[in-house]
Amino acid sequence: MKSDYIWMDGELVPYKDATLHVLTPALHYGLGVFEGIRCYDTSRGPGVFRLQEHLERFVNSISVLGVEHFPYTVSELSDAVHMTIRANRFSECYIRPLMYMADGPLGLNLDVSRPAVSIATWEWGTYLGKAALETGVHMMVSSFTRPQPNSVMTKAKITGNYVNSALAKTLAVRSGFDEAIMLDPEGFVAECSGENLFLVRAGALYSPPKALMLEGITRDSVITLAGDLGYQVVEEPVTRDQLYIADEIFVCGTAAEVVAVREIDFRKIGSGKMGPITSQIQEAFFKTVRGEGERSNDWLEIGSKTEYSAGI
Numbered sequence: 001m002k003s004d005y006i007w008m009d010g011e012l013v014p015y016k017d018a019t020l021h022v023l024t025p026a027l028h029y030g031l032g033v034f035e036g037i038r039c040y041d042t043s044r045g046p047g048v049f050r051l052q053e054h055l056e057r058f059v060n061s062i063s064v065l066g067v068e069h070f071p072y073t074v075s076e077l078s079d080a081v082h083m084t085i086r087a088n089r090f091s092e093c094y095i096r097p098l099m100y101m102a103d104g105p106l107g108l109n110l111d112v113s114r115p116a117v118s119i120a121t122w123e124w125g126t127y128l129g130k131a132a133l134e135t136g137v138h139m140m141v142s143s144f145t146r147p148q149p150n151s152v153m154t155k156a157k158i159t160g161n162y163v164n165s166a167l168a169k170t171l172a173v174r175s176g177f178d179e180a181i182m183l184d185p186e187g188f189v190a191e192c193s194g195e196n197l198f199l200v201r202a203g204a205l206y207s208p209p210k211a212l213m214l215e216g217i218t219r220d221s222v223i224t225l226a227g228d229l230g231y232q233v234v235e236e237p238v239t240r241d242q243l244y245i246a247d248e249i250f251v252c253g254t255a256a257e258v259v260a261v262r263e264i265d266f267r268k269i270g271s272g273k274m275g276p277i278t279s280q281i282q283e284a285f286f287k288t289v290r291g292e293g294e295r296s297n298d299w300l301e302i303g304s305k306t307e308y309s310a311g312i
């Protein structure tokens with residue numbers, strides 16, 4: 001997670017100085033919002049994937065949390081992201097914007113502390129492991145449930161919400177699985193601890209509806225790419241047993257990218273290997289993020305190689 005600089009409220013701060021006081025309110029009550037974005041190395045220079053959409057979701061998450069007087073626009077944040085990548089001379093990296101409630105007296109009233117922002121970047125390989133991209137993962141359906149949407153709200157990447165994801169992920173890994181699939185309060189499939197999910201049956205793709213999950217930007221990209229490849233995508237409630245009898249399942253997210261699921265709860269999915277449709281979608285996704293797909297120009301903000309390798 002190392003880099004030379006981290007952007008903090010308008011300034012590039014050396015990595016070792018990018019620290020906070022232990023009484024920062026965000027640390028005590030989960031009062032923060034974050035984004036996860038990837039920048040890919042393309043033949044034309046570093047390309048940030050769907051930056052505008054990620055930053056719009058960031059600002060929307062802050063609004064869902066109810067923070068008033070957030071001082072940055074999407075355009076200012078976008079400039080700051082590019083500045084941070086340039087300062088660190090990365091051609092490929094993960095980007096982590098974070099809003100955290102800072103400086104106020106400790107307490108639960110959001111109105112007494114100040115929203116501060118940092119943007120960190122680092123070189124981050126595959127989240128679920130390189131082998132996962134080729135052979136797929138084994139997942140469990142978690143005994144932890146996604147929150148009811150009138151408690152903490154799943155449309156927002158609020159840091160405190162990720163306790164729920166951490167409980168599920170840790171239990172899954174300790175139990176020998178790679179990742180956790182989480183059900184909504186009514187028992188339908190919602191999403192994973194950090195990914196959205198698709199299943200394939202009889203040549204069509206299915207994904208749970210958006211109401212009770214994070215509206216994944218990779219999920220949205222997959223829906224478009226699947227449409228481009230001629231597949232029908234149906235958004236409808238999905239049950240646990242529909243997972244077990246699917247022909248193929250894959251999960252997707254900025255960190256995980258597109259990964260096949262080969263087994264769930266010790267039940268082989270389809271052939272138990274990455275299926276042909278998953279493989280096609282994965283290939284289309286990587287072509288797109290590497291600047292070689294038909295959607296690349298719409299979805300990548302590519303900076304010039306010379307400018308980005310010059311640093312600050």
Ligand SMILES: Cc1ncc(COP(=O)(O)O)c(C=O)c1O
Pocket residue numbers: 036165191192193194195196214215216217218219252253254255
């Ligand atoms: C809970 C959850 N669901 C889904 C996703 C996938 O979203 P995206 O594709 O925008 O990264 C993420 C990752 O951000 C997540 O944390």
